[in-house]
Amino acid sequence: MSAVNRMLRRATGTLFLAAAFMLGVSGATAQTYAIRGGTIHTLKGEPFVGTVVIQGGKITAVGRDAQVPAGAKVVDATGKQIYPGMFDAISELGLTEVGAEDVTNDSREQGNFNPQLQAKTAVHPASAHIPVARANGITHTIAVPQGGSGAIVGQGSLIGLDGWTVDEMDIQPGAGMVINFPTLGGGGRGFGGGGFFRGGGQSFADREAQYRRQVAELDEWMDAGRHYIEAKAAGGVDRDLKLEAMAKVVNKEMPVLLEANSERDIRNAVAWARKQGIRFVITGAREGWKCADFLAQNHVSVILGPTQALPEGADASYDEAYSNPGTLYAAGVRIAFATFNSSDSRTLPYEAAMAVPFGLPEEAALEAVTRNGPDMLGYGDRLGTIEAGKIANLIVTDGDPLLIRTQVLDLFILGREVSTDNRQKDLYEKYRARPKEKVIS
Numbered sequence: 556m557s558a559v560n561r562m563l564r565r566a567t568g569t570l571f572l573a574a575a576f577m578l579g580v581s582g583a584t585a586q587t588y589a590i591r592g593g594t595i596h597t598l599k600g601e602p603f604v605g606t607v608v609i610q611g612g613k614i615t616a617v618g619r620d621a622q623v624p625a626g627a628k629v630v631d632a633t634g635k636q637i638y639p640g641m642f643d644a645i646s647e648l649g650l651t652e653v654g655a656e657d658v659t660n661d662s663r664e665q666g667n668f669n670p671q672l673q674a675k676t677a678v679h680p681a682s683a684h685i686p687v688a689r690a691n692g693i694t695h696t697i698a699v700p701q702g703g704s705g706a707i708v709g710q711g712s713l714i715g716l717d718g719w720t721v722d723e724m725d726i727q728p729g730a731g732m733v734i735n736f737p738t739l740g741g742g743g744r745g746f747g748g749g750g751f752f753r754g755g756g757q758s759f760a761d762r763e764a765q766y767r768r769q770v771a772e773l774d775e776w777m778d779a780g781r782h783y784i785e786a787k788a789a790g791g792v793d794r795d796l797k798l799e800a801m802a803k804v805v806n807k808e809m810p811v812l813l814e815a816n817s818e819r820d821i822r823n824a825v826a827w828a829r830k831q832g833i834r835f836v837i838t839g840a841r842e843g844w845k846c847a848d849f850l851a852q853n854h855v856s857v858i859l860g861p862t863q864a865l866p867e868g869a870d871a872s873y874d875e876a877y878s879n880p881g882t883l884y885a886a887g888v889r890i891a892f893a894t895f896n897s898s899d900s901r902t903l904p905y906e907a908a909m910a911v912p913f914g915l916p917e918e919a920a921l922e923a924v925t926r927n928g929p930d931m932l933g934y935g936d937r938l939g940t941i942e943a944g945k946i947a948n949l950i951v952t953d954g955d956p957l958l959i960r961t962q963v964l965d966l967f968i969l970g971r972e973v974s975t976d977n978r979q980k981d982l983y984e985k986y987r988a989r990p991k992e993k994v995i996s
Contacts, residue, residue, distance in 0.1 A: 585611055588972065589623040590965070593632025593951060597941040598639055598926050607637060609947040612970030617941055628972075630965055632951050638921075639941055640694025640948035640968065641956065644858045644928040645812065645838060645893035646900045648685055648696050648716065649678035663701045664709065668776065670804070671796035672709035674698040675728045678721050686977035688900040689716040692956050694948040694968045695938065696900065697730050699812065705737040705769030707776060710800065711812060713934065715948065717968040724969075726946070731812040731932060732804050736824040737769035738817065770827065777831050780805040804833055810932050811835040812858070818845040825853055836931055838893070841867060844879045847886035856889040856931035859923075862909040863902070874913055880923070881914025890919075891928035908957040920957060946970070 588609040596602045597617065608616040608624060616622065623629060652659035661677040678698055688696075695715045702708030713730035714721070739762055757765075780801030786792040787802075803809040815824035816839040828835045837843070838858045843850060850857060864876040872878075883890050892907050894900045907920040915923075926939030937946050950956065951965035966973045 585970070586972065587624050587627040588630060588947075588967065588970075589621075589627040590630045590632050590637055590949070590951060590967075591623065593635045593637040595637045595941060596639075596921075598922060599940045599942060607941060607949065609949075609967060609970050612947060614941060614943055614945050614947050614949075616943055630951070630972075632965070635964060636952045636954060636956075637941065638692070638950050638952065638956055639925045639939055640950050640966075641692045641903055641924045642891070642928045642938065643688070643693050643696040643894055643900050643903050643924075644891045644932075645699050645711065645895050646688075646696045647698065647701075647895070647897040648688060648900050649680065649682050649698050649714070649721075649897075650674060650700070651897045652679070652682055652684065662699075667703060667706040668772075668797070669700075669702075669709045670707045670732060670776070670800040672700065673712050673728045674700050674710065675712035675714065675721055675725060678712065678714060678724070680718055680721055680724060682897070683978045684897045684900065685716050686975075687898075687979055688903075689966060689968065689973065690963060690975040690977045690980065691901040691904065692950045692952070692963045692966075693900055693903055694950065694966070695726065697812075697932075699731075699733055699895075702733070702735055704735055705772065706735050707773070707801075708733040708735060710809070715946075715969040717971060717973045726937070726969075727934065729800070729803070729809055730934070731810045732800070733812045733814070734773065735814045736820060736827065737766045737773075738815070738820045739763065739766050739823075773827070774831075776801055777805055777833075805831070807832075807834045809834075812838050814838045816841040818842040821846055822849060825850070825855055829853070834933070839895075840883075841876070841879070843888070844875070844882040847883050847888055850883065851887040856891070856927075857883060858891045858893050858928065858931075859883075860893060860895050861899070861902070861906045862892075863906060877909055878913040880907075880910035880920075884915050884919050889927055889931055890923050891931060892923050893928075904957045905959060911957075917957070924957075 590607040594602050595605050603619055605619040606621040608621055647662050650662040664672055697711040697713050699711035700709040710729040711731045711733055713727040714724040715726055718724035779798055783798035784802045811833050813824050813828055813835045815821045815837055821837060836856045836858055839860055840857045843857055859880055862876050866873055866875045880890055894903055903924055907924045911917050911920050929935045929939040947967050947970040949967040950963050952961050952963055954961040963975055966975055
């Protein structure tokens with residue numbers, strides 16, 4: 556993450572803070588809300604018509620006869636549907652704006668080993684992609700940095716998609732350590748870029764030697780984290796931010812987002828993670844269908860990338876990406892969906908929906924964009940369902956949120972009512988109101 560980009564982002568952030576101060580606006584307003592009369596899909600039981608009460612940023616009551624507190628703003632949801640906000644489990648939201656313009660991208664740091672870095676420090680709250688994503692029902696995400704094959708890229712940050720500042724968006728700054736497991740080549744496209752590796756003209760012996768060297772480097776970092784814990788316990792060791800972060804990984808305080816795509820790489824990554832004794836999920840898993848039983852037997856959860864994708868090889872079936880989620884689900888693998896993107900984060904519900912005609916049950920598809928991600932990463936006590944005590948990330952819709960025709964009518968993020976206005980909507984309204992040309996007869 557370049558110093559130039561950071562300076563530009565800080566300058567922009569300062570301007571927005573000044574504007575907020577002058578207008579007396581704060582994203583932290585603690586309003587009490589009662590969403591009443593809608594069909595509530597808690598994802599913990601059967602839907603029912605009732606009321607959801609929000610106070611202090613959290614859901615405080617859910618039920619058919621939940622009492623509306625005095626002074627609460629009542630949102631009439633009669634005839635509408637109330638769902639948990641959707642979770643883009645891995646994205647670049649806030650980290651990149653225009654891919655071809657380097658100055659707008661701040662998702663990659665120098666070097667392959669940066670475990671101390673948190674994506675939160677580079678998130679740009681004023682990104683135009685964030686309002687577009689949340690207008691389609693995505694209320695929170697893990698913003699994740701990028702890196703190459705074999706890299707310890709840094710820490711993904713769990714954020715809500717609303718706030719004047721990053722601190723107002725923050726849910727968990729160190730939500731997961733991103734490790735792109737070394738690849739021997741072939742088998743899919745990974746978020747960190749390792750999946751694009753095809754050998755580059757190297758012989759297999761050279762690729763294998765490189766693979767072993769990269770795995771050995773990861774082993775060394777894990778061992779260093781354990782030694783740091785021992786040294787700290789003995790006293791007299793200087794603080795080291797990199798090793799402190801690795802200590803959280805080896806102590807199982809922080810899950811690992813372990814990227815692997817080909818069947819061979821997935822099996823190797825799982826074996827390595829089991830050997831290290833860490834908490835982890837596999838991310839990407841384009842060839843997960845080839846080893847679905849293996850993943851299920853090892854109780855490995857998977858965060859899948861977009862299903863709306865072309866087949867990876869010349870001989871691959873056209874529906875490889877579409878059917879992958881259903882195959883994994885049928886084998887007993889817990890799955891979540893992610894876009895691994897910024898501008899495409901809005902398509903998250905459709906990535907899940909695309910898998911439904913190819914074997915994934917509709918209920919499972921909805922769970923994979925709401926509750927499964929937080930559950931598998933250890934944040935299910937705060938997010939994913941509509942229950943008292945959870946963070947109030949909710950959407951009110953006119954139908955099934957996985958369908959393209961469905962509209963998000965009301966939006967609540969971190970307990971705040973948020974507008975669905977966004978740049979795309981503004982452009983739509985602008986050109987819809989364009990004067991019609993007069994026809995001269």
